[in-house]
Amino acid sequence: MxxxxxxxxxxxxxxxxxxxxxxxxxxxxxxxxxxxxxxxxxxxxxxxxxxxxxxxxxxxxxxxxxxxxxxxxxxxxxxxxxxxxxxxxxxxxxxxxxxxxxxxxxxxxxxxxxxxxxxxxxxxxxxxxxxxxxxxxxxxxxxxxxxxxxxxxxxxxxxxxxxxxxxxxxxxxxxxxxxxxxxxxxxxxxxxxxxxxxxxxxxxxxxxxxxxxxxxxxxxxxxSVKLLDGSRFAEERSYFAQARQAAQARGWKKSARAANTYLTSRAHALALLPQAIKHRNKNGAKTLVRHAFGRL
Structure with a gap:
């Protein structure tokens, strides 16, 4: 083959x-x-x-x-x-x-x-x-x-x-x-x-x-270059919202719940927050906090 x-x-x-x-x-x-x-x-x-x-x-x-x-x-x-x-x-x-x-x-x-x-x-x-x-x-x-x-x-x-x-x-x-x-x-x-x-x-x-x-x-x-400025996580939030809607439309409850909570992605953002603060990246820190604790 x-x-x-x-x-x-x-x-x-x-x-x-x-x-x-x-x-x-x-x-x-x-x-x-x-x-x-x-x-x-x-x-x-x-x-x-x-x-x-x-x-x-x-x-x-x-x-x-x-x-x-x-x-x-x-x-x-x-x-x-x-x-x-x-x-x-x-x-x-x-x-x-x-x-x-x-x-x-x-x-x-x-x-x-x-x-x-x-x-x-x-x-x-x-x-x-x-x-x-x-x-x-x-x-x-x-x-x-x-x-x-x-x-x-x-x-x-x-x-x-x-x-x-x-x-x-x-x-x-x-x-x-x-x-x-x-x-x-x-x-x-x-x-x-x-x-x-x-x-x-x-x-x-x-x-x-x-x-x-x-x-x-x-x-x-x-x-990696998009991590500290938070742009990666803004993109992820947008995608997870779309994925949740698509899963709900199919009746896929586990997928809809996973997209809604996006636990691993939240934890990743939270782990990066000290670095954003250390580098005085105010906008990046705000985006990371919103991603870690916000709702879709």
Whole structure:
């Protein structure tokens, strides 16, 4: 079974090269890698890929900078296999990623999203588990007894309590993700919104115990720079209000309750409040307090 690995690129080339090397190291050869250069402008990238001279690798450059959402859309448009992943340009596949996905799909052909086991690494590639990762681990359903398939209210409510998915590690059924557009007006919660929409459309989420992916954390990520100014949480409040309404319309009581309380998100805002005060970020502190103690 052919498998598409889509790799939008903007940033430090050395991380991209490491990501590409991890694809080349797969223990399954039935894959195609598409590198989408979002107008970063570093000649090292096309030169490096051309030197590889591998017919399984395609290099494309966007006509204009598309950003996160735009590159995800283009990745879906360009994919031709039934299943695909949109990999982060600084993340790393373990050698068993593609083969594990292929076995999972063969065993569970009805699933729409697959979440494998994930390790997180720092800028130097060392395995690091910060507080967010520990919380994700606690919230993630237990797969020690084997893979789990989650659907409906049960799946959505678990994610609305706290998003324990690692977006760049996910494999999607192309037909499903192509029919589920990003919600307009969001940056940080784009990924959660898409997954919840797939679940509300009857989609199935498969969780695997096998660790196949390394997710790299940087302090300068889009979500982290929006933390202290509170803009991330304003966006989350808006999304949770929409999710609550959608859940209520479907009669999904657990999901509506989880969206209404958004406990993990509140706790996150509260934990950041001392930093906002320390940095004398008055507006950010107000937004954090409102998010932590306010109502939708």
């Amino acid at each position: 052919s498998f598409d690995i889509m790799l939008p690129f903007w940033g430090e080339p050395k991380y991209l090269f490491e990501a590409v090397e991890s694809v080349l190291a797969q223990d399954s050869e039935d894959w195609h890698l598409t590198v989408i250069d979002d107008r970063y402008g570093d000649p090292q990238v096309p030169q490096y890929l051309a030197a590889l001279d591998d017919p399984r690798i395609t290099y494309l450059e966007n006509d204009e900078n598309l950003g996160v959402a735009g590159n995800f859309r283009r990745s879906i448009e360009l994919a031709t296999s039934d299943y695909l992943m949109v990999m982060g340009c600084d993340d790393v596949l373990l050698p068993n990623y593609v083969s594990t996905m292929q076995r999972a799909i063969a065993t569970n052909p009805q699933v729409d999203i697959i979440q494998p086991g994930v390790e997180t690494i720092d800028s130097a590639g060392k395995i690091r588990w910060n507080l967010a990762d520990r919380i994700k681990y606690k919230l993630r359903p237990n797969t020690s007894a084997g893979p789990q398939i989650l659907t409906g209210d049960n799946a959505a409510s678990r994610l609305l309590v706290g998003d324990w998915l690692y977006w760049p590690s996910l494999t999607f059924r192309r037909e499903t993700i192509a029919a589920t557009p990003f919600r307009e007006g969001y940056e940080v919660v784009l990924d959660l919104g898409v997954v919840i929409d797939i679940l509300m459309g009857g989609g199935k989420l498969l969780l695997l115990p096998e660790v196949t992916f390394r997710y790299r954390r940087h302090d300068e990520s889009v979500s």
